[in-house]
Amino acid sequence: MSRLAYQYVVLRCVPRVDREEFVNVGVVLYCQATDFLDVAWQVDRERLRAFDPTLDLDQVCEALGFVEGVCAGDRRGGAAAEKPLGQRFGFLKAPRSTVLQPGPVHGGVTHDPARQLEHLMEKLVG
Structure with a gap:
């Protein structure tokens, strides 16, 4: 099997941008050699509510959809x-100032x- 280069970004939920706190909620991975682009995500509602009880979690899930x-x-x-x-x-890795933001691009x-x-996902989101 050959080794394939890929890039990925971690998707972060930033409930309150002013506090600069975030929770990792997903990963987008792109592998050009195999035409692979996919996302995996998981929203820990209790953890996000602890950061901001007024956060619209359904909207976060819609953004991930x-x-x-x-x-x-x-x-x-x-x-x-x-x-x-x-x-x-x-498009997905471009910086945004919304509740759902991509982190830096990494590769491997x-x-x-x-x-x-x-x-x-297991390692970075849980």
């Missing part, structure tokens, strides 16, 4: 979902991008 749509290339992702995979990843090598996504 949008990311799923962009990765899958389906209607949930709007116009961004119609772009080539590399552009979609570029793997034999299996889907399994690597699972591993990163």
Whole structure:
């Protein structure tokens, strides 16, 4: 098996931007060599409520559903979902000042991008 280069970003929920606190809620992984772009996510509602009891958790989940749509290339992702995979990843990794923000871009090598996504989720989100 060959080693495949990939890039990923951790998705962070920032309940109160003014406090600069965040909780990791997902990972987006892109592997150009295999045309792989996917997201895995998990929202710990109790933990996020501890940061801000007024946070609209359904809206956070909807935003993560949008990311799923962009990765899958389906209607949930709007116009961004119609772009080539590399552009979609570029859209998803772009900095934002919203409640759902991507962290810095990281990279690595793997034999299996889907399994690597699972591993990163376990390690970085929990």
